[in-house]
Amino acid sequence: MMSEIFSVAFITGIIAATLRMSTPIILATLGEIITERSGVLNLGIEGTMLFGAAIGFLTTLSTGSLWLGVLAAALAGIALSLIMAILSVYLGLSQHVSGLGITIFASGLAMFIYRLVVGSPTVPPIIDPFSPIAIPLLSRIPILGGSFFTQYSLTYITWLLIPAVSIFLFKTRAGLRVRTIGQNPFAADTVGVNVNLTRTLCLAAGGAFFGVAGAFLTLAHQNMFLIDVIGGRGWIAIAMTIFGNWNPVMGAVGGLIFGFLDALQLRLQTLGVDLPFHIFLMIPYLITIFALISVSRKASVPAGLLKPYRREDKGG
């Protein structure tokens, strides 16, 4: 078995799978980082991803266009996040309650719409999913080129989004506003920044990321919609946000590690080790918990996180 693990084919296979498996996690983590940097914890993430997965799949199923599916998933994510904005930003309700509420609501809604469209056939309908694109030249690099540069277009886009989100947060005026609002909304308000509008926009951007992250699973990773397709990846993204200390690059590193563990456990299952497969499924989640315990003590949480902002003007 050892020789199999260290074979070139095994390693390149793992690398390719790691990049694939980490795509939805990284995408969702980037979305959550943007939202949390503005001071809102969006626990609607898991439900929003499932909703994006369903809407994206159904759109592609009925139009035949994969990119229309991606677009629809993004819009679906935005729509749910706007509900989150109304509840947690404008009405000032608890972010925990609103987020979990959105997740429960969206999960039910996703299943409902799916049933409404496809009914309950014995064999679930499938689509023709994204296929990996080999980048000319780069994919020809010996040994590793093939695994790094034969990926889905959504994976490439995700990789471009990591520096993009970083630059947005740390190098642009808008990013400075977002970070300020997350740390001290009052400070932002007193220099004329519209706190609630900015938070809403961040939620919307995050929602689009979640929707597409979900759709990746039904349009690329698999070719059908199943109720457990997200499998807790939204919660993992929340964990990776903390793990990455609200920094896009570090969050992506966390996503990669999780993707690697996920890919590894799949391989190990197929190598025929004599253990129930549930044990393998647990590995990435277990390691995530331990990673979080060690890292989160040093984490610097945005000081304004979880706090609705309202001017203290109860006047009439």
Next chain:
Amino acid sequence: MQPVIEMRGVTKRFVDVIANDKVDLKLFPKEIVGLLGENGAGKTTLMNVLFGYYNLDGGKLLINGGEVTFGSPKDAINHGIAMIHQHFTLVQTQSVLENVMIGMEGSFFLNKKKAREKLLGIEKDFGLNLDPDAIVWTLSIGEQQKLEILKSLYRGAKTLIMDEPTAVLAPTETIELFETLRILVASGHSIIFISHHLQEVMDICDRVIVLRSGKRVAERKVSETSIPELASLMVGRELLERLERGEAKTGNAVLEARNLKVRNNRGIVAVDNLSFTLREGEVLGVAGVSGNGQTALSEMLFGQVKPEDGEIHISGKNIPGGSPSAIIKEGMARIPEDRIKTGLFMDLSVKENMILESHVNEPISKKGLINMKEIRSFAEKCINNFSVKTDGMDAPVKSLSGGNLQKVILARELVGKPKVVVACQPTRGLDVGAMEYVHQAMLDQKTDGAGVLLISDDLDEIFLLSDRIIVMYEGKIIGEVSTNEADRDKIGLWMSGVTS
């Protein structure tokens, strides 16, 4: 002459109070106007209206003679008005430069180079030197205030509203601030200055406006008034003559600190090998420029922080470090420096805040259940004994004025006849009336036989109340003297680290 700012008949109502009632205010170019009033008189509210943070319910605002309406602080900023709040509006984790740049117009990408040049230019013009790359939490309070002023100037403010800027400053920092204000005025700015320290107002202002219960009750030129007159205008009655300190009848040691040592959260030694003894029936004043370890000392005494080294003894008993409950049990009354952050839960009601420390004991709780009737009668007693002004014990404490917040803490801590009272900056931000009340309460405790440790950077307060004075400098006690033999100049030297 045309006033830069004119408020005409400004009224601001909150649900159940009229915070400002038809207030008139004029501010002329190059003028510093002092705004005086008791806690809750409506000073901050009036300024928040001028700053566009609150909408006004009546009256008019004129800038350079033209009427304006402000929907948000942005409108005020665009009209050259900036406000420096009592609690700073800075982002602790960002650099000086980033704090200055927040919310400014400009290109999509942050142009830090250009901003830095502009900032350095302003720093040079007004003699406010700060490293643009310093992260805010590494700055002293005085430096953070400089940053707030720089932020305003960067936005082109011509009028600065300063809400109790000196409340958190050490005396030397106050002197520096006043120099800055004089430079600002000389270069054509106008300033509204709020303070409870009448001497400061006399020193820096040209004109004073006094508010009482939301109404403007008086206006004086500083050259034509006096501190006693201003005080009685604020309070609406003659203030009592000077308090009587009385002789100390000292008894046994109630609080002993032995070789205490602790580091602050940046790993620097904040208190170093510090020892003192406090006896029954005396007030021991701890003087010193703020930032010399007083906060760390109080945190250890309060059980919030565990000493790295040394022991704390109450009535001869060694108390485990870092355990607030052990300290409460031994009968220490704790009056913390920061009422809002560590003294009270702002969203809880008055009665809930009053039972914070006693809710685990009989009769308030029995077998794990709390007794509402007992709570009410306890809170009732506290409110009456300490004449707390509130809409009732069920009102959230955040609706109380500064002075009354402090009374809630005093009531909670003092009602149970403590053996030791440790009071940290107990009158910071309080008006003259409330200050007098707190001072009397401290002296009453002493007369009742408690030992009182008074940590304060207000030297007047130290001299007024203490029987004995120790001075802290860089975490150590640099000198000790009995008040009757104390000489102000010498203490001043000790505070700046000079012995001999």
